[in-house]
Amino acid sequence: MKTNHLSKTLKQASEHFLAGKYKEALRDYSLALKDYPESKEAYNGAILADMAMGGESAGEALFDYYTILRNEDVESADVIISEILETMDGTLDQLSGLFHETIKQRLAYEDGIMYTEFKELVEKENDFNRIFENIMFSTRVIITEKEDFVDFLDNLIDHGYKEMALSYLESALGVYPNDRQLRNLLRRLAKGKSVEN
Numbered sequence: 001m002k003t004n005h006l007s008k009t010l011k012q013a014s015e016h017f018l019a020g021k022y023k024e025a026l027r028d029y030s031l032a033l034k035d036y037p038e039s040k041e042a043y044n045g046a047i048l049a050d051m052a053m054g055g056e057s058a059g060e061a062l063f064d065y066y067t068i069l070r071n072e073d074v075e076s077a078d079v080i081i082s083e084i085l086e087t088m089d090g091t092l093d094q095l096s097g098l099f100h101e102t103i104k105q106r107l108a109y110e111d112g113i114m115y116t117e118f119k120e121l122v123e124k125e126n127d128f129n130r131i132f133e134n135i136m137f138s139t140r141v142i143i144t145e146k147e148d149f150v151d152f153l154d155n156l157i158d159h160g161y162k163e164m165a166l167s168y169l170e171s172a173l174g175v176y177p178n179d180r181q182l183r184n185l186l187r188r189l190a191k192g193k194s195v196e197n
Helices: 002-018 022-035 040-053 055-073 073-088 092-113 116-127 128-138 145-160 162-175 179-194
Strands: none
Touching: 002 022, 002 040, 002 055, 022 040, 040 055, 040 073, 055 073, 116 128, 116 145, 128 145, 145 162, 145 179, 162 179
């Protein structure tokens, strides 16, 4: 199952890249790297997406070349593109450091912050409402795991954001109508409303 998840994420990243949606491609490659740090395709793809986002036409050209090479021989394609990138920008170690820093900054400022980072901020400041309101008006929280989504909804309910929690729940239940955890949260919201009214 883990391999299917990787191939699905990489396929989606590649489709985004080919459609010129470099930010989405970078996000997908980054998510793949988070779970599969050994993936050369995710690593090379992320660097190429980052280059393309920066307006470097070489990123697009290299991605096309990389795609053709991968259709012929995956391993040699990874080696060839790695060597080209190494020649262009020094060593892969330098690229790696730059890449990881760039990914963090771009995801933080363009797409939002990961839920784990949001939770760390809340724990550090011990003030969910203030942190949430600051985040809500300046960026967004990226939730990739169901457990995090349930935890987020739970926190919204606990801290008085019941209408917002209900809105998220209705959307989620439209996709997963029989999910036990989501239904429990909905019941909890309904009980809270009847107590308040």
